[in-house]
Amino acid sequence: xxxxxxxxxxxxxxxxxxxxxxxxxxxxxxxxxxxxxxxxxxxxxxxxxxxxxxxxxxxxxxxxxxxxxxxxxxxxxxxxxxxxxxxxxxxxxxxxxxxxxxxxxxxxxxxxxxxxxxxxxxxxxxxxxxxxxxxxxxxxxxxxxxxxxxxxxxxxxxxxxxxxxxxxxxxxxxxxxxxxxxxxxxxxxxxxxxxxxxxxxxxxxxxxxxxxxxxxxxxxxxxxxxxxxxxxxxxxxxxxxxxxxxx
Amino acid sequence: xxxxxxxxxxxxxxxxxxxxxxxxxxxxxxxxxxxxxxxxxxxxxxxxxxxxxxxxxxxxxxxxxxxxxxxxxxxxxxxxxxxxxxxxxxxxxxxxxxxxxxxxxxxxxxxxxxxxxxxxxxxxxxxxxxxxxxxxxxxxxxxxxxxxxxxxxxxxxxxxxxxxxxxxxxxxxxxxxxxxxxxxxxxxxxxxxxxxxxxxxxxxxxxxxxxxxxxxxxxxxxxxxxxxxxxxxxxxxxxxxxxxxxxxxxxxxxxxxxxxxxxxxxxxxxxxxxxxxxxxxxxxxxxxxxxxxxxxxxxx
Ligand SMILES: Nc1ncnc2c1ncn2[C@@H]1O[C@H](COP(=O)(O)OP(=O)(O)OP(=O)(O)O)[C@@H](O)[C@H]1O
Ligand SMILES: [Mg+2]
Numbered sequence: 246x247x248x249x250x251x252x253x254x255x256x257x258x259x260x261x262x263x264x265x266x267x268x269x270x271x272x273x274x275x276x277x278x279x280x281x282x283x284x285x286x287x288x289x290x291x292x293x294x295x296x297x298x299x300x301x302x303x304x305x306x307x308x309x310x311x312x313x314x315x316x317x318x319x320x321x322x323x324x325x326x327x328x329x330x331x332x333x334x335x336x337x338x339x340x341x342x343x344x345x346x347x348x349x350x351x352x353x354x355x356x357x358x359x360x361x362x363x364x365x366x367x368x369x370x371x372x373x374x375x376x377x378x379x380x381x382x383x384x385x386x387x388x389x390x391x392x393x394x395x396x397x398x399x400x401x402x403x404x405x406x407x408x409x410x411x412x413x414x415x416x417x418x419x420x421x422x423x424x425x426x427x428x429x430x431x432x433x434x435x436x437x438x439x440x441x442x443x444x445x446x447x448x449x450x451x452x453x454x455x456x457x458x459x460x461x462x463x464x465x466x467x468x469x470x471x472x473x474x475x476x477x478x479x480x481x482x483x484x485x486x487x488x489x490x491x492x
Numbered sequence: 493x494x495x496x497x498x499x500x501x502x503x504x505x506x507x508x509x510x511x512x513x514x515x516x517x518x519x520x521x522x523x524x525x526x527x528x529x530x531x532x533x534x535x536x537x538x539x540x541x542x543x544x545x546x547x548x549x550x551x552x553x554x555x556x557x558x559x560x561x562x563x564x565x566x567x568x569x570x571x572x573x574x575x576x577x578x579x580x581x582x583x584x585x586x587x588x589x590x591x592x593x594x595x596x597x598x599x600x601x602x603x604x605x606x607x608x609x610x611x612x613x614x615x616x617x618x619x620x621x622x623x624x625x626x627x628x629x630x631x632x633x634x635x636x637x638x639x640x641x642x643x644x645x646x647x648x649x650x651x652x653x654x655x656x657x658x659x660x661x662x663x664x665x666x667x668x669x670x671x672x673x674x675x676x677x678x679x680x681x682x683x684x685x686x687x688x689x690x691x692x693x694x695x696x697x698x699x700x701x702x703x704x705x706x707x708x709x710x711x712x713x714x715x716x717x718x719x720x721x722x723x724x725x726x727x728x729x730x731x732x733x734x735x736x737x738x739x740x741x742x743x744x745x746x747x748x749x750x751x752x753x754x755x756x757x758x759x760x761x762x763x764x765x766x767x768x769x770x771x772x773x774x775x776x777x778x779x780x781x782x783x784x785x786x787x788x789x790x791x792x
Contacts, residue, residue, distance in 0.1 A: 336691060
């Protein structure tokens with residue numbers, strides 16, 4: 246589903262963000278991306294979303310080589326993806342319903358579809374009774390769930406989340422990752438960047454460690470190498486633990 | 493796709509939420525349109541006058557005042573023998589006065605004129621070929637007893653010169669104001685887009701096409717153009733009346749086109765140019781914005 250072949254990214258100011266990254270993520274996988282600040286994690290996601298183009302190498306998403314993608318086709322590529330931001334990015338003056346509906350309107354869905362789909366997705370994230378609330382009336386965890394609902398509402402094949410738990414307390418963090426696993430269980434590919442190693446360890450999914458722009462390791466055990474710890478006990482071996490659930 | 497009504501509503505909403513800038517753009521665009529409108533109407537009017545006086549093809553030849561009426565008639569005959577002269581009509585002093593009275597159509601002014609120099613005997617000449625005008629006039633002037641020649645053709649020429657001058661000046665000003673209008677609208681749209689940058693970045697991240705993002709802002713520019721065109725039409729209507737009434741008082745032969753005959757053409761021309769200017773003004777800013785991605789849009 247997502248294929249990076251020898252991808253390097255150097256920003257116009259000369260910063261080398263990624264070197265020669267080759268990586269493949271299959272449909273239905275759940276992948277954690279970890280690494281130190283400035284390692285290149287967000288860059289990796291931006292390349293998937295086609296917010297940035299690689300300096301060299303090839304990125305294939307759903308069989309499309311993205312560097313050869315015409316500008317006008319980029320929006321259609323993005324419709325396969327749902328994006329969750331660390332800072333939620335909700336529109337303050339709109340209520341929860343409209344924030345989620347916004348993503349459907351933006352891709353031209355008719356209101357008849359919107360009015361049944363939005364409550365359904367809000368129910369999925371447990372916020373059906375907060376539909377009329379403004380984002381400012383919600384807790385951080387609730388706001389992040391609205392943001393997740395917005396990412397889900399167009400039924401994407403891939404969810405991309407850059408530190409979705411960065412602005413919520415540990416309990417909420419757990420809940421959000423839990424929610425993502427449930428979505429993953431329905432067949433959606435999930436890619437999550439996080440700094441919270443506790444969570445990574447706890448959920449025991451595939452872990453890609455990026456270090457100074459390179460893939461340092463790509464396995465569930467890797468997180469401990471990265472942390473310099475040797476607590477393998479609660480992390481089952483990759484890939485046995487990866488749930489690949491067909492459509 | 494979203495309907496025209498929805499987009500218009502979005503456009504109006506944008507105009508309202510960014511009203512200071514919108515009003516500034518509207519003011520500039522209105523002045524641009526009014527200036528262009530008045531200048532074109534003025535030159536259309538002159539064109540019409542030129543046409544009507546040009547078509548009459550009559551040249552008045554005044555006979556020296558110390559010549560008797562009989563001598564004057566004789567001079568008329570002599571003019572008629574010239575090659576390029578089709579026909580001549582002899583007007584006595586009294587007839588010439590009568591015609592002039594009709595022309596100026598103002599009794600008080602006429603009464604005042606009568607106290608002064610009376611008009612001379614006049615021979616009205618119609619030429620065969622107007623392109624030989626200058627030579628023929630020279631020939632007439634050589635005839636003993638001819639005092640002066642007053643030709644409508646010359647008036648037509650003067651009017652055309654004025655009209656050309658007005659056109660050239662207003663073309664320059666219009667061009668400058670159009671460019672200013674486009675840029676001020678571009679700036680207005682840039683401000684709206686900036687205030688909507690957060691929504692734009694979300695739209696793009698969920699896969700909205702550029703045209704979807706673009707239309708409400710294009711609509712905003714076009715709404716500004718359209719509102720300006722309505723205001724400019726009213727402005728031209730009023731100004732035209734004032735200017736034409738004043739001109740008519742000074743120059744009674746200047747028969748003007750009634751505003752109601754042309755106002756709908758003016759309105760249509762303004763609406764089209766207003767909307768086109770609004771469209772291109774917005775496009776400049778939108779293009780710049782749509783090239784950006786993600787956090788670039790937000791300026792982070
Ligand atoms: N638009 C940009 N222009 C120039 N350099 C950039 C840009 N974006 C990121 N970088 C640089 O590229 C490197 C990788 O950045 P990236 O944002 O991918 O790191 P990250 O792993 O997401 O870090 P963090 O955990 O702090 O979010 C950093 O050195 C960063 O300063
Ligand atoms: Mg980052």
